[in-house]
Amino acid sequence: METKNTNPQEDLIAIRNMMERSSKFLSLSGLSGVFAGICALVGAAVALFFILNSAQITTTAQEVEGVCCDSLKFYLAIDAFVVLVVASLGAFYFSFRKSRKAHQPIWTKSFRSLLGHLLIPLVTGGVFAIILLIRDNVQLVASVTLIFYGLSLVNAGKFTFGEIHYLGLTEIVLGILAGIFVSHGLLFWAVGFGVMHIVYGIVMYYRYER
Amino acid sequence: MKNPISNLQKVFESRIRLGIMSALMVNETLDFNALKELLELTDGNLASHLKALELQEIIVVSKQFVGRKPSTTYKATEKGKLLFGQHLNALEQLINR
Numbered sequence: 001m002e003t004k005n006t007n008p009q010e011d012l013i014a015i016r017n018m019m020e021r022s023s024k025f026l027s028l029s030g031l032s033g034v035f036a037g038i039c040a041l042v043g044a045a046v047a048l049f050f051i052l053n054s055a056q057i058t059t060t061a062q063e064v065e066g067v068c069c070d071s072l073k074f075y076l077a078i079d080a081f082v083v084l085v086v087a088s089l090g091a092f093y094f095s096f097r098k099s100r101k102a103h104q105p106i107w108t109k110s111f112r113s114l115l116g117h118l119l120i121p122l123v124t125g126g127v128f129a130i131i132l133l134i135r136d137n138v139q140l141v142a143s144v145t146l147i148f149y150g151l152s153l154v155n156a157g158k159f160t161f162g163e164i165h166y167l168g169l170t171e172i173v174l175g176i177l178a179g180i181f182v183s184h185g186l187l188f189w190a191v192g193f194g195v196m197h198i199v200y201g202i203v204m205y206y207r208y209e210r
Numbered sequence: 211m212k213n214p215i216s217n218l219q220k221v222f223e224s225r226i227r228l229g230i231m232s233a234l235m236v237n238e239t240l241d242f243n244a245l246k247e248l249l250e251l252t253d254g255n256l257a258s259h260l261k262a263l264e265l266q267e268i269i270v271v272s273k274q275f276v277g278r279k280p281s282t283t284y285k286a287t288e289k290g291k292l293l294f295g296q297h298l299n300a301l302e303q304l305i306n307r
Contacts, residue, residue: 008286012305014225014228014232015229015298021248023239108244164236
């Protein structure tokens with residue numbers, strides 16, 4: 001780092017860089033999005049072909065560690081939860097890898113802000129989705145998870161790349177559509193959590209990591 | 211028109227002090243280690259620049275204990291924010307001239 005300087009243009013660039021670097025979490029990798037999208041598509045496929053196809057519930061029961069309950073929503077909840085956990089682990093892994101490559105610490109103040117602002121609406125939505133499941137409003141779960149996830153991203157978008165903000169808005173729109181066209185909930189869910197993650201992930205990967 | 215150079219703040223001539231102040235403009239407070247990682251400086255080097263900014267009342271220092279570990283946090287003062295704003299405007303005017 002140069003100490004003395006007289007170039008105002010370079011100064012402004014340095015200021016901008018520092019402001020971004022100190023307030024935004026820039027280690028988020030586009031690959032996390034691609035991976036999360038693939039997880040969601042697999043999860044949606046499992047829901048469609050194994051769980052909703054109730055004839056095969058017994059085989060699924062053995063897969064899910066032989067849990068002895070034939071309730072449909074229980075398997076859907078397990079499916080969604082597994083997708084969430086695997087996708088989150090992937091996001092951490094790819095971001096950790098990116099931060100290591102750039103020699104940036106990962107546990108920064110901006111990362112904590114990002115996490116905090118992401119988790120508040122996300123956990124709220126998760127709890128609400130569980131309430132809907134318990135109250136037998138299964139058809140609205142896709143809509144609710146999409147909307148709350150979108151709100152989480154919009155909220156967290158301030159602390160990372162601007163694309164996340166727009167991904168959030170996209171998810172909210174899809175969530176509202178999923179609420180209107182209730183019978184196609186799973187389709188919107190797959191588009192929102194699957195396709196959109198992959199699209200935005202690829203865009204971010206090419207913009208920032210190549 | 212007034213010469214914009216007169217609004218350039220001497221204290222921000224150093225890229226390091228400029229960096230410290232930029233980080234403190236967008237973060238309410240930052241601790242020593244966070245600044246160290248951001249600016250990639252040694253303890254001594256960073257400390258001397260922080261001291262200079264503190265003496266000019268551009269930043270304030272507060273020390274507290276987090277558990278048993280001492281933690282030093284830095285915050286931009288109102289005066290510091292004002293001076294930094296003037297400095298930014300002067301830089302912009304220099305470019306647009």
